[in-house]
Amino acid sequence: MATSRETAANKRSSSKSGPARRTSGGAKKAATPDQGQSDLIRKPPEIAKFTTEEDSQAYRDMLLIRRFEEKAGQLYGRGLIGGFCHLYIGQEAVVTGVQMVLKEGDQVITAYRDHGHMLATGMDPKGVMAELTGRRGGYSKGKGGSMHMFSRDKHFYGGHGIVGAQVSLGTGLAFANRYRGNDNLCCTYFGDGAANQGQVYESFNMASLWDLPVIYIIENNQYAMGTSVTRSSAETHFNQRGVSFRIPGMEVDGMDVRAVKAAAEEAAEFVRGGNGPIILEMKTYRYRGHSMSDPAKYRSKEEVDKMKDREHDPIERVKARLIDGGMSEEDVKAIDKEIRGVINEAAEFAQNDPEPDPSELWTDIYAEDGSEAA
Amino acid sequence: MTIEITMPALSPTMEEGNLAKWLKAVGDKIEPGEVIAEIETDKATMEVEAADEGTLGKIVVDEGTENVKVNSVIAILLEEGEDDSALEGAGPSANGAASADADDTGGKTEAASDERETPAEGKVHPEPKKPEPSSLPEVPEGTxxxxxxxxxxxxxxxxxxxxxxxxxxxxxxxxxxxxxxxxxxxxxxxxxxxxxxxxxxxxxxxxxxxxxxxxxxxxxxxxxxxxxxxxxxxxxxxxxxxxxxxxxxxxxxxxxxxxxxxxxxxxxxxxxxxxxxxxxxxxxxxxxxxxxxxxxxxxxxxxxxxxxxxxxxxxxxxxxxxxxxxxxKMDDFVLPIGKARIHRSGKDVTLVSFGIGMTYAIKAADELAEMGIDAEVIDLRTIRPMDLDTVIESVKKTNRLITIEEGFPQSSVGDYIANQVQRRAFDYLDAPVISIAGKDVPMPYAANLEKLALPNVGEVIEAVKAVTYKD
Incomplete structure (x- = not known):
């Protein structure tokens, strides 16, 4: 009798080196196994001063998110918004600072605390608010709700309700950029809670292996739902979570929009340079509970108040700079008034827009052949 | 006693392969573990290692031979002290399942060898018959x-x-x-x-x-x-x-x-x-x-x-x-998703299946024909969206329905079909719908248990007899 042993199934085409192979040995990738990991743990760049225009823009953008979320909280309290509603209040600087460095075609994807990301990409507050109230003018015709909205036009890819799923999906968006050979990157946002999901590391591995243009932005707001990072994470320095995959990371003050922008700028340059992914850990804080139904008893009022004060609050910090820089109180108030106007209009629309037609129950389950845009 | 070297199986589903190359010639001394030949299948190439010590006495299957059945004798090894005279009586005539004589592999019984020749017997599915021409309406005549x-x-x-x-x-x-x-x-x-x-x-x-x-x-x-x-x-x-x-x-x-x-x-x-x-x-x-x-x-x-x-x-x-x-042979042969295919027309009973389940349905229909029962066989092809119209039209003609699948029975595809048919064609049914599925157990490893866990042609025939009220 004979035994058998499987050998190489077929001739190996070792000469092939397509996108599945490293193309360059950049500083990050050149490390040998016994070399230290110091090159992977990066210092954040110097914080560049903002021009008055930049501060003014950041102020508007962050205030829009803050006022939107406050309004959403009110509407929720009145029973006009159902289900889950996760507010972004306190974290506005993160998405605002990152968005300042993106260019046309760069993609954004996040989980369910997503209203801020949508507004930052330029999605219409009316459409977002109407989705929260489940009306036909909502971005998803009222069928997605707070956690599920998308905009091809603004390159916003959701809005995902499964913790960590957006990390694999965002890696796929970056894969598409690489496949097409364009210069775009994908900003993949997730929280300190999602950072413990297995698929995050599966995605890190592939993104690094294939040098995919993705910035992983970990919004460390200190709590995975009600569990503090120290109780849920063996390694709380999330910027180091990519070390095993040779992905560099930096820790960023996510409460300072200038620090966020500076780090995002460096990250975007790194990623667009074909060096593969990078991690930005944004140290931030959410002022509200995990969702509207969370009374947040797991932390003290003092802790929250400390973050909300003028020294920490991302919006107050910009406002102080604007006034220091010579902007009058009246001018600042004018911005506030304008933003309130936009939000009130959105809330008005979201309350008066009709619910979806019952026939919508049966639409958008399948695309017809040929209807799918590229 | 000579030792027969047989065609090895690369996987449980391999039934035959090609003998690509002999790396040893008649007369060569062979040590256990030495690579003596290369065989290939459509899936992979593999090396054949000698399990025993001896001298290569005879090559039974020449290199370049295609479709060599697993477990057929490909060479004969002479043990120490034996010469060519020992080869008499050995050779291709001793082909097929490893004979008891060759059973020197340590505990391998003849039955086990048979099992290897037809790997996982329960999984040897009936040979497909040519579908009826009408079953591919998308293909122009004469293609x-x-x-x-x-x-x-x-x-x-x-x-x-x-x-x-x-x-x-x-x-x-x-x-x-x-x-x-x-x-x-x-x-x-x-x-x-x-x-x-x-x-x-x-x-x-x-x-x-x-x-x-x-x-x-x-x-x-x-x-x-x-x-x-x-x-x-x-x-x-x-x-x-x-x-x-x-x-x-x-x-x-x-x-x-x-x-x-x-x-x-x-x-x-x-x-x-x-x-x-x-x-x-x-x-x-x-x-x-x-x-x-x-x-x-x-x-x-x-x-x-x-x-x-x-x-x-x-x-x-x-x-x-x-x-x-x-x-x-067409430049662009594309089929519609969501359309079932009538594999065989019949008037007495409708058999609905899909995927590998079709092998049971087709074989059963052949055997039923010999008994005088004319079964219609429908291949769903797409499970979702499901072409229930084709199934219901058939049931209206045959008044009897059996579904066949390998999956678990609870909430099976067949159960869904049965539900839809009783709602949409209740008055046409002359017997309860029977859904045949795999048994309600995790798949066992042992060959005999595996066979029991899967549906079989006999079950289909029994079900047809039940719904047609034959014996």
Missing amino acids: EMVQTTVREALRDAMAEEMRNDDRVFVMGEEVAEYQGAYKVTQGLLDEFGARRVVDTPITEHGFAGVGVGAAMAGLRPIVEFMTFNFAMQAIDHIINSAAKTRYMAGGEMGSPVVFRGPNGAAARVAAQHSQDYAAWYSHVPGLKVIQPYSAADAKGLLKAAIRDPNPIVFLENEILYGQSFDVP
Whole structure:
């Protein structure tokens, strides 16, 4: 009798080196196994001063998110918004600072605390608010709700309700950029809670292996739902979570929009340079509970108040700079008034827009052949 | 006593292979563990190692011989002290199942050898008969037919679509350099390069999500799972990310991705590797679920799946990969998703099946014909959306229905069909609908138990007799 042993199934085409192979040995990738990991743990760049225009823009953008979320909280309290509603209040600087460095075609994807990301990409507050109230003018015709909205036009890819799923999906968006050979990157946002999901590391591995243009932005707001990072994470320095995959990371003050922008700028340059992914850990804080139904008893009022004060609050910090820089109180108030106007209009629309037609129950389950845009 | 060297099996489903090369000549001394020959299958090449010490006395199967049955004698080894005279009586005449004489492999009984010759007997499915001409209405009369394996048909479908559309790419474990764990992607790397034929790490959850993300961005990924058993790791992305996105997005965004790979019981791989997911995925709105039986359907439907703007679960079967069928020679052979195929017309009873279940249905129909029972056999081809109209039209004619599948019985595809038929054609039924499924047990390993766990032709015939009130 004979035994058998499987050998190489077929001739190996070792000469092939397509996108599945490293193309360059950049500083990050050149490390040998016994070399230290110091090159992977990066210092954040110097914080560049903002021009008055930049501060003014950041102020508007962050205030829009803050006022939107406050309004959403009110509407929720009145029973006009159902289900889950996760507010972004306190974290506005993160998405605002990152968005300042993106260019046309760069993609954004996040989980369910997503209203801020949508507004930052330029999605219409009316459409977002109407989705929260489940009306036909909502971005998803009222069928997605707070956690599920998308905009091809603004390159916003959701809005995902499964913790960590957006990390694999965002890696796929970056894969598409690489496949097409364009210069775009994908900003993949997730929280300190999602950072413990297995698929995050599966995605890190592939993104690094294939040098995919993705910035992983970990919004460390200190709590995975009600569990503090120290109780849920063996390694709380999330910027180091990519070390095993040779992905560099930096820790960023996510409460300072200038620090966020500076780090995002460096990250975007790194990623667009074909060096593969990078991690930005944004140290931030959410002022509200995990969702509207969370009374947040797991932390003290003092802790929250400390973050909300003028020294920490991302919006107050910009406002102080604007006034220091010579902007009058009246001018600042004018911005506030304008933003309130936009939000009130959105809330008005979201309350008066009709619910979806019952026939919508049966639409958008399948695309017809040929209807799918590229 | 001479020692017979037999054709080894590379996998439980391998039935034959080619003897590519002899590395030893008659008269050569052979040590245990020495590589003596190379054999190849459509899936892989392998080396044959000697298990015993001796001198190569006779080469029974010459190199270059194709389709050598597993366990047939390929050479004879002389033990120490033996010479050519010992060869008398040995040779091709002693072919077939390893004889008791050759049973020197340590405890291997003749029965076990038989088992190897017909690997996992329960899994030896009846030879396919040519489908009736009417079963491929999409094919113009006079079209040349080419005998093609399901494996080749699937590969051709992918290659053709990749040639037509640069957005189409394949990703999965071992799809590129290894040429596919089951060789379905053979040759694609050579033609399309590593940009479009992407080997992934063993991370189903992650790469399924990457595929869905790439689809959201407008590419047309074909995500291969080495088997659908491993897609359990990725099922969140198949259902939550792929199937539901279009609805949740109000039509703003979809994910045109094809998840494909072998599904269902292979042979002798036990519970975690033997499961039919047809019923699972058919449950989910937003997905289309295709499970072809023939090579023509595999090709035409995979091409349609790749072009379809919706997420598709395309369930193949390892045992069918090597089976050959007529495939029409056409520039662009695409079949409609969601259309059943009448494999055989009949008037007495309707047998509905899909995928490998068709092998039981066809064989049963043949045997029933000999008993004077004229069965109509319908191949669903697509599980979702399901072509119930074709089933109901048939039931209106035959008044009797049996469904056949390998999956578990509770909430099976057949149960759904039975429910729909009793609602839409109750007055036409002359007997209860019987759904035949795999047994309600995890798949056992032992050959005899495995056979018991799967449906069989006898069950189908018994069910038909029951609903036609024969003996």
